[in-house]
Amino acid sequence: MEEESHILVKPKVNSSDDDDDIEESTSTSTSQQPQSPTRRRTTAVIITLTILFVIIGAILAAGAYDTRANSSQPDDTRLSSIKATRSIKAVCAVTHDPPTCVTDLTTLDSTNLYDPELIFNLTLSRALTELVRISTLPKTLISKSTDLRAGSALRDCVSLFDDAVSQLSQAIEAMKSGEDGRILNEEKVGDLKTWISSAMSDQETCTDGLEEMGSSDLEEVKMKVKVSSEFMSDCLAVLDNLEKILNLFGKKLH
Ligand SMILES: *[C@@H]1O[C@H](CO)[C@@H](O)[C@H](O)[C@H]1NC(C)=O
Numbered sequence: 001m002e003e004e005s006h007i008l009v010k011p012k013v014n015s016s017d018d019d020d021d022i023e024e025s026t027s028t029s030t031s032q033q034p035q036s037p038t039r040r041r042t043t044a045v046i047i048t049l050t051i052l053f054v055i056i057g058a059i060l061a062a063g064a065y066d067t068r069a070n071s072s073q074p075d076d077t078r079l080s081s082i083k084a085t086r087s088i089k090a091v092c093a094v095t096h097d098p099p100t101c102v103t104d105l106t107t108l109d110s111t112n113l114y115d116p117e118l119i120f121n122l123t124l125s126r127a128l129t130e131l132v133r134i135s136t137l138p139k140t141l142i143s144k145s146t147d148l149r150a151g152s153a154l155r156d157c158v159s160l161f162d163d164a165v166s167q168l169s170q171a172i173e174a175m176k177s178g179e180d181g182r183i184l185n186e187e188k189v190g191d192l193k194t195w196i197s198s199a200m201s202d203q204e205t206c207t208d209g210l211e212e213m214g215s216s217d218l219e220e221v222k223m224k225v226k227v228s229s230e231f232m233s234d235c236l237a238v239l240d241n242l243e244k245i246l247n248l249f250g251k252k253l254h
Helices: 002-032 036-092 098-108 116-134 137-144 148-176 186-212 218-240 242-248
Strands: none
Touching: 036 098, 036 116, 036 242, 098 116, 116 148, 116 186, 116 218, 116 242, 137 148, 137 218, 148 186, 148 218, 186 218, 218 242
């Protein structure tokens, strides 16, 4: 029992020694506390400030880079859009309705084209789109018509419109092939004029036929054909004035 109690006591002493140690170490650290946290706080503030400066610096640098990148990009875009607007205006000036032409072509010009030849291509696209849009009209009218004589004139119109579409498509096709950016030469301009004129006269032949047969659909067809014909005659006007327009931009027909 004695032994046991001794043993029991001994650890107690030991543990109390430990406690003393701890207390001592705590007290030593307590005695240092007034200095250490201040230093630690100062260090923390310095580190925080440094990090802040680095972050702010990075943000400012990125901002400056961004501003430069952003300001140069719109400048380029603005410049090419100004150039594109100039060519569109020059091309549209020879058409029957310049303001509408400018609006239409600006809508079609998604990539800021400023080569008058490419702008001409837009007038051609506009003409083909309109022609294709109205080209189903004769078929629609045939399905409604009870007038036999007018019906035969309408059937002529179906094939005339088919031909007109294929003429203009040929013109569009010719605008696709260009060696090293050159699309038009005098010969091609001549071909384009021929195809466009043929498409125009197809439409005229159609309305003439309807008139001859006294078709009640004449007015509707004439009205629709009018816009399409105007777009095509715009294309011809641009081709007729192409040399002059190109000269404005210091260019020549190849
Ligand atoms: C002309 O326009 C047509 C679309 O109508 C396009 O496929 C063709 O590539 C254009 N030509 C040029 C040279 O951009």
